Amino acid sequence: MAASQRGLFTTRQADRAGYSSQLLNHHAKAGKIQRLRRGVFRLVHFPPSDDEPLVEIWLWAERKAVFSHETALSLHDLSDVLPHRVHVTVPASWRGRRLRAPEDVVLHHAVVRRPDLAWVGVLPVTTPERTIQDCIEAHASPELVAQAIAQARARGLVAPDRLVELERSAGFGR
Numbered sequence: 001m002a003a004s005q006r007g008l009f010t011t012r013q014a015d016r017a018g019y020s021s022q023l024l025n026h027h028a029k030a031g032k033i034q035r036l037r038r039g040v041f042r043l044v045h046f047p048p049s050d051d052e053p054l055v056e057i058w059l060w061a062e063r064k065a066v067f068s069h070e071t072a073l074s075l076h077d078l079s080d081v082l083p084h085r086v087h088v089t090v091p092a093s094w095r096g097r098r099l100r101a102p103e104d105v106v107l108h109h110a111v112v113r114r115p116d117l118a119w120v121g122v123l124p125v126t127t128p129e130r131t132i133q134d135c136i137e138a139h140a141s142p143e144l145v146a147q148a149i150a151q152a153r154a155r156g157l158v159a160p161d162r163l164v165e166l167e168r169s170a171g172f173g174r
Contacts, residue, residue, distance in 0.1 A: 005122060007047075008055050047135055066090075066125060069135055086105050112130070
């Protein structure tokens with residue numbers, strides 16, 4: 001299970017696999033696992049990956065988060081965005097939960113339906129079309145939105161008629 005998650009796993013996953021919290025503590029003290037944040041661990045012998053911090057956030061959010069907004073632009077390589085914080089969309093039903101999000105995480109509460117969901121490697125991410133729409137609605141930089149639309153058009157990632165609608169929604173007129 002941890003291998004499919006870049007060597008990371010949660011306390012709950014470990015428990016389901018038969019590893020008690022005492023056993024996790026034992027392995028942490030022995031240097032075989034590393035605690036990354038509450039409830040998220042890393043197998044130390046696993047090679048690190050560039051997307052490991054995002055996998056960590058996904059596991060923190062109980063694998064219910066979908067990377068969205070500027071983070072999804074970056075994952076899809078749409079625009080020159082270099083997000084300073086990680087944007088994730090969590091279920092709308094979590095709005096009332098007392099989540100203590102990590103400092104570098106921006107939570108958006110919404111429903112992400114299956115047609116709006118894609119995968120980039122092991123990471124769930126909104127589709128390019130949904131990503132651009134989310135950025136427009138969140139008032140992201142018009143330059144980034146314009147770049148994302150242009151790159152989505154050039155790479156054929158979004159249907160041309162939907163791109164025209166996105167441009168109108170962004171106020172680019174066409």
